[in-house]
Amino acid sequence: xxxxxxxxxxLRELNQRLHDLRAGDNLTAWRVVNPKGRHNVAxxxxxxxxxxxxxxxxxxCAGMNSQAEIVITGNAGxxxxxxxxxxxxxxxxxxSQYAGATGRGGLLVIEGDAAGRCGISMKGIDxxxxxxxxxxxxxxxxxxxxxxxxxxxEALGDSLYEARLYVRGTVAGLxxxxxxxxxxxxxxxxxxELLARAGIEGLEPEDFRCYGSARQLYNFQxxxxxxxx
Amino acid sequence: xxxxxxxxxxxxxxxxxxxxxxxxxLREMTERGPDSAGIAIYRNPASGSALKVTLAHDxxxxxxxxLAADLAQALDVEVAxxxxxxxxxxTLDGEETVIRQWxxxxxxxxxxTAVGQVIEIFKEVGLPQQVIDRFGIERMTGSHIxxxxxxxxxxxxxxxxxxxxxTGSDLCLVHNGSLSNHPRLRDWLKRHAGMRFxxxxxxxxxxxxxxxxxxxxxxxxxxxGHALRDLDGFYTFAIGTRDGFAVLRDPIACKxxxxxxxxxxxxxxSEYRSLAHLPxxxxxxxxxxxxxxxxxxxxx
Numbered sequence: 001x002x003x004x005x006x007x008x009x010x011l012r013e014l015n016q017r018l019h020d021l022r023a024g025d026n027l028t029a030w031r032v033v034n035p036k037g038r039h040n041v042a043x044x045x046x047x048x049x050x051x052x053x054x055x056x057x058x059x060x061c062a063g064m065n066s067q068a069e070i071v072i073t074g075n076a077g078x079x080x081x082x083x084x085x086x087x088x089x090x091x092x093x094x095x096s097q098y099a100g101a102t103g104r105g106g107l108l109v110i111e112g113d114a115a116g117r118c119g120i121s122m123k124g125i126d127x128x129x130x131x132x133x134x135x136x137x138x139x140x141x142x143x144x145x146x147x148x149x150x151x152x153x154e155a156l157g158d159s160l161y162e163a164r165l166y167v168r169g170t171v172a173g174l175x176x177x178x179x180x181x182x183x184x185x186x187x188x189x190x191x192x193e194l195l196a197r198a199g200i201e202g203l204e205p206e207d208f209r210c211y212g213s214a215r216q217l218y219n220f221q222x223x224x225x226x227x228x229x
Numbered sequence: 230x231x232x233x234x235x236x237x238x239x240x241x242x243x244x245x246x247x248x249x250x251x252x253x254x255l256r257e258m259t260e261r262g263p264d265s266a267g268i269a270i271y272r273n274p275a276s277g278s279a280l281k282v283t284l285a286h287d288x289x290x291x292x293x294x295x296l297a298a299d300l301a302q303a304l305d306v307e308v309a310x311x312x313x314x315x316x317x318x319x320t321l322d323g324e325e326t327v328i329r330q331w332x333x334x335x336x337x338x339x340x341x342t343a344v345g346q347v348i349e350i351f352k353e354v355g356l357p358q359q360v361i362d363r364f365g366i367e368r369m370t371g372s373h374i375x376x377x378x379x380x381x382x383x384x385x386x387x388x389x390x391x392x393x394x395x396t397g398s399d400l401c402l403v404h405n406g407s408l409s410n411h412p413r414l415r416d417w418l419k420r421h422a423g424m425r426f427x428x429x430x431x432x433x434x435x436x437x438x439x440x441x442x443x444x445x446x447x448x449x450x451x452x453x454g455h456a457l458r459d460l461d462g463f464y465t466f467a468i469g470t471r472d473g474f475a476v477l478r479d480p481i482a483c484k485x486x487x488x489x490x491x492x493x494x495x496x497x498x499s500e501y502r503s504l505a506h507l508p509x510x511x512x513x514x515x516x517x518x519x520x521x522x523x524x525x526x527x528x529x
Contacts, residue, residue, distance in 0.1 A: 036502060036505060037257070037500060037501055037502020037503075037505055038502075055505075056501050056502065056505055058500060058501075058502055059500075075501050075515065077485075077500055077501060077502075078485060093515075094515060094516070096485065096487070096501075096517060097482075097483075097485070097517070113516065115517040116482055116517070116520070134517065134519065135482070135519065135520055153519065154520075
């Protein structure tokens with residue numbers, strides 16, 4: 001176990017050491033202590049290693065993550081796992097706004113709540129939130145899945161493309177072109193798989209409702225020209 | 230950018246430590262606002278009908294005792310004066326408008342930063358740590374504090390353009406964001422409400438707007454409700470009142486804000502790291518305020 005104390009080691013040095021990792025390196029388990037809300041902790045990791053960050057992080061933690069499994073034991077600031085490519089990012093506390101934004105792959109698990117714009121413009125990432133998500137979550141989501149065990153805020157899935165959204169609690173409001181969809185076999189399998197990968201027990205697919213795109217905003221419609229303003 | 234922080238104590242036994250609890254909150258926001266910093270502290274209520282007036286002057290050697298003596302003679306009242314760096318707090322029995330007129334006539338270079346029975350506002354250019362040291366914030370006692378670290382975007386880096394802004398008796402406002410309709414609103418408030426402005430700062434317009442709404446008879450919640458309609462732009466506001474504080478984000482809520490609450494205190498900050506040292510924060514209820522929603526404690 002490699003332990004890095006951010007009260008002693010500069011953040012740039014930590015991130016550079018993580019960037020220098022290659023598949024097959026011996027240092028596969030890392031522990032980062034005293035993050036104290038610092039920004040950009042463990043951004044841009046591209047190696048199959050596990051990293052535990054012991055405490056709270058600021059903006060953009062685990063951004064662009066590839067392959068690594070990153071666990072944050074505290075809360076995370078805005079932009080957690082932004083544009084993640086693969087791997088797993090798990091935050092034990094809550095995450096601030098736009099967690100998992102533009103993510104292309106991998107799994108983001110938020111054990112507490114996520115604030116507004118969770119999964120905005122998601123492009124293939126899977127996001128599981130044990131608590132609730134704030135307003136405008138999955139805005140312009142293009143691909144991937146967002147599963148929320150609690151409630152969703154205003155304008156869920158506004159201008160959605162093909163991301164699939166699952167919410168167990170109440171939805172304050174659906175965004176433009178987002179509609180409820182029936183829960184079929186594909187959707188049930190999605191929910192079962194996501195709950196299992198996130199390590200959440202005691203919930204069933206039938207507890208959730210599914211939301212997706214009505215596909216009315218895909219193309220410019222000449223006869224609705226007046227509505228485009 | 231800019232950083233905003235607020236600490237409201239529910240447990241009165243913590244009051245002697247409020248400065249020590251608050252200073253690290255402000256210091257953590259240095260990267261968000263290195264240009265200037267300021268605080269509004271609620272402490273040492275003036276007795277009876279007396280008023281506390283916080284004044285500022287660019288010259289730290291300004292003769293506050295002389296000003297106080299002249300004012301005492303002119304108004305025929307006793308004036309107590311406490312001098313802190315570039316600021317001074319006068320305590321006296323007198324009408325606010327009369328005091329303002331006298332200062333306008335005799336000391337136009339003196340700025341009034343706060344008026345009320347409880348509030349005092351101190352603000353200066355420089356890093357938060359410099360401002361903390363200059364005013365001895367770490368040693369302060371009181372019931373609640375609102376603070377701001379500024380990264381100037383809309384107007385010049387000056388003491389007058391620093392936050393908090395006074396919005397009336399015992400009221401103040403700090404702001405993270407930028408308002409887009411402040412020139413037109415400033416003109417309107419000048420012409421229709423007789424408001425006066427000291428700076429070109431957008432937040433001063435928001436402060437004047439709230440002052441005007443409150444003078445029109447709104448309660449704080451009503452005034453903030455009107456602000457949601459009339460202010461255009463990005464904002465997270467923290468508002469200090471005589472015995473409470475309030476938080477409001479615009480309907481888009483891009484500007485960050487975190488709230489935390491325990492049985493002993495309520496705290497807000499632009500980032501969680503400003504709250505991480507507070508006693509009991511590990512078991513606090515921590516959340517982000519929802520868009521266009523007024524959160525208030527005390528009788529705010």
